[in-house]
Amino acid sequence: MLLEEINLLKSNKVDWSLIISVLALLASAATYLLHDRRLKKQERLINDHQIQKITQEHNENNKAMVKAHVVKHQKGKREIKVFNAGKAVAKNVNLEILTDLNGMSVDNYDIFPYEFMNPQEGTQFLIFLYEGPVNVIKVRTSWDDAHQPGNSYDQMLTL
Numbered sequence: 001m002l003l004e005e006i007n008l009l010k011s012n013k014v015d016w017s018l019i020i021s022v023l024a025l026l027a028s029a030a031t032y033l034l035h036d037r038r039l040k041k042q043e044r045l046i047n048d049h050q051i052q053k054i055t056q057e058h059n060e061n062n063k064a065m066v067k068a069h070v071v072k073h074q075k076g077k078r079e080i081k082v083f084n085a086g087k088a089v090a091k092n093v094n095l096e097i098l099t100d101l102n103g104m105s106v107d108n109y110d111i112f113p114y115e116f117m118n119p120q121e122g123t124q125f126l127i128f129l130y131e132g133p134v135n136v137i138k139v140r141t142s143w144d145d146a147h148q149p150g151n152s153y154d155q156m157l158t159l
Contacts, residue, residue: 062146064090066117068139070157076129078159082114082141083122090117090143098154099137103130117143127159135159 064086071079084090093114097106108125117123135158142152 059147061087064088064117064119064143064145064147064151065153066090066093066141066143066151067153068095068141068155068157070159071124072159078127078129079124080127080139080157081122081124082117084117084119084143086145087119088145088147089119090145091115093117093141093143096140096142097137098140099134101137103134104128105130129159 064084066082067085068080068082071081073079080095082093082095084093093116094112095109097109105128106125107128111123111125114123136156137159138154138156140152140154142150145151
């Protein structure tokens with residue numbers, strides 16, 4: 001009888017150690033799977049962010065941005081500089097003066113439309129002010145670039 005009880009206890013110890021081992025294995029597997037799932041979610045987020053950043057950089061590298069500004073010279077003489085502030089070539093660059101030019105004359109304005117304007121390049125023309133001109137003129141630059149055709153930018157320029 002004592003021998004049977006010892007064998008029964010031994011078999012119970014084997015069962016408990018087996019159960020504890022299986023539970024430890026299951027806990028390790030669950031921890032690994034949860035950790036792996038979290039890592040994969042982070043990788044997806046990082047990949048999505050990198051793809052978005054690369055796409056945005058690609059779009060920015062294909063965009064031109066044509067602007068104008070005024071340089072004041074001697075009394076009554078203003079120079080309008082039109083330049084490409086973007087990172088891509090601007091094609092078919094045009095500048096429209098949307099304000100009535102009473103009291104002003106424009107010199108060399110017939111250079112527009114400009115065939116193309118490389119990044120950080122530009123051109124200029126002169127405006128001569130006479131009696132009672134307006135202080136501000138509205139201009140619209142328009143251009144095509146690799147990102148999209150038909151871009152435009154409206155500005156108010158202080159003379």
